[in-house]
Amino acid sequence: LSERSINILLVEDDQVDVMNVRRAFEKNKIANPLLVAEDGVEALELLRSGKVGRERRLVLLDLNLPRMNGIEFLQALRADPELRSTSVVVLTTSNSERDKVAAYDLNVAGYLLKPVTFGNFVDLMASLNKYWTLVEMP
């Protein structure tokens, strides 16, 4: 199990959204370890300190964050030789083209809009889980 287990870092400052993810994981019986950082700075610290498992890492990234926002975090991540290959999926409310383009320019694995209803959120997380279990990760 641990072979396939993924180390997920959720970068999210909204507590309800953190709960959304956690409850969606529970609903989908996803038992992956889930660490939460409230902004880019904290997320970088967690990644560099090794509190997040070094293998098979996946970052679920909100864009609108205090201190260091998602795009800035991605720039810092891609600039860090240790962390540059980290898989990142953006999970945000921003439907802005600019954000999408900026994110993909920084090699995100996906750009997901946060569903409004919890039901949809659960479905999205199930799909995501299925997807990343299939994906080969560094």
Place this chain on the structure above:
Amino acid sequence: MPSAAQSAHPSPVPPPVEANLTALYGAMMQAPLLLCVLHGPQHVFTFANPRYQELFGGRELVGRSLLEMFPELEAAGIRAMLDGVLRSGESFVGTEVQVDLDFAGRGQVERRYYDFVYHPMKQGEETTGILVIATETTEAVLARRTAAEQQARRTAQLQRLAEAAVAINSAGDEEAVVREAVVQAQALLGGTVSHREGAAPDTQGGLVAPLRSADGRALGALHLQARSGEAPSAEEQSILVQLAQQASVALQNARLLREAQEREAQQARRTHHALLAADVGAALTRTTDLREMLQHCAQALVARLDASFARVWTVNHAEAVLELQASAGLYTHIDGGHARVPVGSFKIGRIAASGKPHLTNDVQHDPQVGDREWAKREGMVSFAGYPLTLDGQVIGVMALFAKKPLPDDALQALGAVADAVALGVGRKRNDEALRRSEQTLKTLSDNATLGLLLMDARQHCTFMNPAAEEILGLTFEDVASRDQPLHDLIHHTRPDGTPYPMAECPIDRALPARNQEQGEDLFVRPDGSFYPVSFSASPILNAGVPVGTVIEFRDITVQKRAEAERERLIRALERTNAELDQFAYVASHDLKAPLRGIASLAQWVEEDAGPRLGDQGREQLGLLRGRVHRMEALIDGILDYSRAGRVRHKSETVDVGALVGEAVDLLAPGPGTRVNIAAGLPVLEAERVPLQQVFMNLLSNALKHAAREGAVVGVGHRPVGGGMHHFSVRDNGPGIAPEYHEKIWNIFQTLKPRDRVEGTGIGLSVVKKIVESRGGRAWVESRPGEGATFHFTWPHRVTEELS
């Protein structure tokens, strides 16, 4: 016997003897002389020879006293003569003594003339008787007297003829000569004399004397009517012929004189005409004012043609009226009745209308002359009116009145003057037109705000208007005095301080390149400051040869400043739009995030509380979620609306049919709903996203409002003019009352409670904003109960300005 009183001389012979006496007596008795002897103081006849006696009718005389017989002899002086001889004793000789006596005693006094001698007869010393010896000389005397009288009469006649000749010769002109010849002939001949024209007058029994010219031509004849019963005498004939000859000579002289006078007058007129031509020529060339020029011409006509007055009109073609320009002579005013004469009216107007002169030497009877009473009163005789014709067009009329007939050569001179004046007027008009056109050009160039320059082929400036001087900060005098290409004065340096060679200057290139150059550049002021100008430099080609350049230019400092300001404002607006975009993004994110949280939390409460919640609690949580969705839709709507007119997408080829199909698929109409998409929807060059949004909004609107049962939605199309397409989306819903047709396009406007038909009231306002920002139009057609059709137009191709 006493001797006669005169030439008495003593007798040489002594008293004869008786025989002798007898013989003497016999001789005395038979002598062809008149002999008698008177005796005593009573002069008693003592002897009278037969011849003497015969004188007195053979009456017995001897013994009778002469004085008793003829007392009248005393009065005739005879007695005195006889008494003188008795008293003096001397003889008396009388010659051709007139004796008027009733010789024969028949009561008839006769006049006779005698030569006689009274010889005294003496007895001793005393004279006692008188021997009278006489011869009658009556015949001789009478003959002599007749001859003298005839001579005198002839002399008088010759005198009269000479006087007649003088009278005829000095009569004057030919007519007067003939008249005088008739008068003189009548006076000389006493009959009825007339002048007959023609070569061979009928004499009708009278006398005819022809009048002939020097070369023998018949000039008519003098005719003396025949008196009744009396044939004309040779003398009368002679007189008539002489008078006729005199008259012929006088006629010849009169003719020669007349011709000489005419030649002289003609010469004088020629001189005047030459002076007239000179005056008019001077007026035409020296005066600048048209009216003044024509006034001089009119004055010359009056002075040189001896006219009473002369006038000149010019034609005002626009009003078809002749306007009096000049008047000289009797009248000099140019206002009043003749100031404006309609073309075609009165004699002046008719001359202008016909283009033909009107000439008359009989003004007072000319029907063309309007006021003949005036002409009579003023003694006008002649009128001449000439059209002033230039290039076949009548441009005026020149006219004059004179109190003398105008001879042909005067009329010819007048015609020539009219032609000259016409040319002069034409030239004046051209000059006037030229001056006006120059004035117009000057007005234009003086008042233009555009700088205007002319350069010659050496690129030296030859003209600057005031605006150019103002802009350049140079006067034309400054530039002309420099004798340099204009470029070296105003365009010599670039703002970076490097020289600007003339060879690189587009303005100076226009002429050699024979091409109009336009653009913007920087000129240099004399103080070294630069200023932006826009210019146009056009080459002037004279028959293909480049001769100069026209330069129009404008100081565009203010314009440049305005452009810069506009750029600044555009950038500011762009910044504001970016900020608005940012705001919309932040708003959507920041407003939606808590909204989602509320939705999630409501669900979790429902899940976690489970059965404990009760039906009412669950319903309230459901309503809460619904309001969350509406809120989210509103936020999305605001975002759409804010982006609708502002955000521009790349235009691409859009198959509208496919686009509508996709939109319908996305909207997933419920079962039982029919969507009819017209065939042949166009393929446009358009922004896909906004066009799709328009169709999405209209279709979702239509689907939302279409009838519950058997909903039908249609999409139609037709191309319209102006590169636009017309699209329509109709439904069979309840329709919209007319009073809402405008209102529905307002943002947040809905017509139904949101709980019944979920809507934000943003969709249509977004449609309108998108369509109108692309140059189209959106409107609705609907009546309650008959569905609604939403129309909009969309450009076939995105124009440069809009894209």
